[in-house]
Amino acid sequence: MKFPSYAAAGVLSACLLSAPALANSAGVINGAGKPGSMNVCSNCHTQAAVPTVTLTGPSSLAAGETGQYKLTITGGPGLKGGFNVAVDNTAASLDFVAGTGIKKQSNELTHTAPKPAAAGAITFDFSLVAPPSAGTVKIFAAGNSVNGDNNSTGDAAALTSLSVSVTGNNEPQEEEKGGCSSAGGAPVLAFALTTGLALLRRRRS
Numbered sequence: 480m481k482f483p484s485y486a487a488a489g490v491l492s493a494c495l496l497s498a499p500a501l502a503n504s505a506g507v508i509n510g511a512g513k514p515g516s517m518n519v520c521s522n523c524h525t526q527a528a529v530p531t532v533t534l535t536g537p538s539s540l541a542a543g544e545t546g547q548y549k550l551t552i553t554g555g556p557g558l559k560g561g562f563n564v565a566v567d568n569t570a571a572s573l574d575f576v577a578g579t580g581i582k583k584q585s586n587e588l589t590h591t592a593p594k595p596a597a598a599g600a601i602t603f604d605f606s607l608v609a610p611p612s613a614g615t616v617k618i619f620a621a622g623n624s625v626n627g628d629n630n631s632t633g634d635a636a637a638l639t640s641l642s643v644s645v646t647g648n649n650e651p652q653e654e655e656k657g658g659c660s661s662a663g664g665a666p667v668l669a670f671a672l673t674t675g676l677a678l679l680r681r682r683r684s
């Protein structure tokens with residue numbers, strides 16, 4: 480029974496760490512599924528049908544460009560919802576419109592209070608400001624579909640993520656490559672090579 484008791488101690492210490500700082504109903508960070516996330520919602524929110532959580536928005540942005548994204552939670556108890564969004568690139572930042580039930584902590588976004596569903600879905604709109612140079616940004620998101628009883632039971636959460644490729648300022652837009660995040664450096668290399676060749680040719684003529 481060594482592993483289960485170790486896991487239970489982990490969950491318990493996560494509760495002890497997060498509980499005094501702020502009530503979960505007023506926002507949770509470090510739970511969006513980014514590697515190392517401590518507060519993954521489904522660790523505590525249980526005993527309900529799992530919702531569908533989707534992230535929509537551009538999968539490619541120019542360096543420094545701002546893109547609009549939407550997190551949508553459908554299914555599960557579905558009375559109210561909460562969320563957490565984080566990115567894996569410290570040069571990228573997340574933003575939101577004041578008064579929309581969102582707050583920012585440590586460059587992560589979360590709800591300020593459980594948000595009531597409207598037309599069968601709970602949605603949170605936010606923006607991503609791409610880093611100043613080419614690369615990739617992965618957006619990690621958690622959506623929690625809750626029953627509004629101010630407790631962690633009778634709720635369920637799910638994770639999703641979206642990879643955004645960031646193109647350099649002077650390059651043409653790349654075609655969608657099917658979400659392979661490790662190809663981020665290739666367009667830059669190709670650009671450098673073709674520019675170098677063009678310069679060489681110009682010098683020779």
Ligand code: HEC
Pocket residue numbers: 493494497501502503504505507508509510511517518519520521522523524559560561562563592593594621622623625626627628629630631634636
């Ligand atoms: C360590 C356990 C734990 C984790 C992890 C956790 N919560 Fe909670 N959550 C609670 C508890 C306990 C409550 C009830 C007390 C309170 O409001 O803080 C709660 C309440 C809520 C409520 C209100 C529930 C209702 O039915 O009224 C929402 C919304 C919520 N949490 C969202 C989240 C989200 C989103 C995440 C993940 C990013 C998350 N929580 C992660 C323990 C947790």
